[in-house]
Amino acid sequence: xxxxxxxxxPVRYISNRSSGKMGYAIAKCxxxxxxxxxxxxxxxxLQPPLGVELVPVTTASEMHxxxxxxxxxxxxxxxxxxxxxYRMAKPSDHKVKRKxxxxxxxxxxxxxxxxxxxxxxRRDDGRPIIVGFALETDRLLQxxxxxxxxxxxxxxxxxLAHQSIGLDESTAFIIDGTGVIDEPGQLPKAMLxxxxxx
Numbered sequence: 001x002x003x004x005x006x007x008x009x010p011v012r013y014i015s016n017r018s019s020g021k022m023g024y025a026i027a028k029c030x031x032x033x034x035x036x037x038x039x040x041x042x043x044x045x046l047q048p049p050l051g052v053e054l055v056p057v058t059t060a061s062e063m064h065x066x067x068x069x070x071x072x073x074x075x076x077x078x079x080x081x082x083x084x085x086y087r088m089a090k091p092s093d094h095k096v097k098r099k100x101x102x103x104x105x106x107x108x109x110x111x112x113x114x115x116x117x118x119x120x121x122r123r124d125d126g127r128p129i130i131v132g133f134a135l136e137t138d139r140l141l142q143x144x145x146x147x148x149x150x151x152x153x154x155x156x157x158x159x160l161a162h163q164s165i166g167l168d169e170s171t172a173f174i175i176d177g178t179g180v181i182d183e184p185g186q187l188p189k190a191m192l193x194x195x196x197x198x
Contacts, residue, residue, distance in 0.1 A: 001027065001080055002042035004060045006087040008105065009096045018082035019166045020044030022133070022189050026078050027052050029193040035076075040066045042081060060084055060110035071117050074128040078196070079114045080157075082135065082165075086110060118152030131196065134158040135165060144175055153177070157196055 001023020005013040020041060027039045028049035037052040040063055048054040057063045060083045071077060086107035096103070118130050132153035134144040137160065144158035156175045163186070164170040170192055174182040184195050 001039060002044040002046075003082045004042045004063055004084045004110075005058050006060065006084045006110070007091040008088055009092040009094065011095050014084055014086065014088070014107075016082050016084065017165050018042070018044075020046050020081075021166075021168065022164070022170065022193070023078070023080035024049065025189040025193040026080060026196060029190065029197055030076075030078075033197065038070055038074075040070075040081075042083075060087065060113070064111040064113045064116065067113055068116065071128060076131070077117065077128040078131045079117075080131075080133045081113075083113055084110055112151075114153070115151045129154045131155045131157065135161050137161050141173060141175075141181070144173065145179065148175055148177070155196070157192075 002020030003015045003018040005015045007013050023039070023041065024046050027037050031037050031049050031051050038055060039048055039052050040055045040057060042057055042063065055066050057066055063081060063083060087110050089106040089108050114132050118132065130153050132147060132151055134147045134156055136143050136158065140158050140160055144156050148156040154177050157172050158175060159170050159172040164172070169186055169188050171186040172184065172192055174184065174196060184192065187195065
């Protein structure tokens, strides 16, 4: 759940506007259904639900490490985090001082956590059910269907950024592996969490 933060220097970072509310709502809902929950979370201003094991992380690399070490013992993996796609090639050890000229940042791609677990072959005892998320600004359903296929998801929750990110409610489409779409409309994230788990 939540965003990741990729350091530029000791005081600045690259991130996004994710609040973590959707991931925390799913963790709370699943715990209410008597599941054992491990919540790998980027930096958020939320309290983890009672009875949930919280694993705090900051960067995409840290999140990737924590998820991949736990996935083998997981029945259901819900990947709602808004992971930064890029990180600094060489973060500075000192604050980058303001200068009159332009500043260019050299960025490298972060690990694709969803693809790294979703595209692995299924084990004989079954890999976990994988729920991915697609947050887009346009061409939502086309992008979501493509992501579901490319990243090996069993279910994908798609929403538009202006209707979801940082908000208490979300308008989402839930797409399964056969392409069937459930369109629950605008719901509080707690209710959408129930719908996803159903």
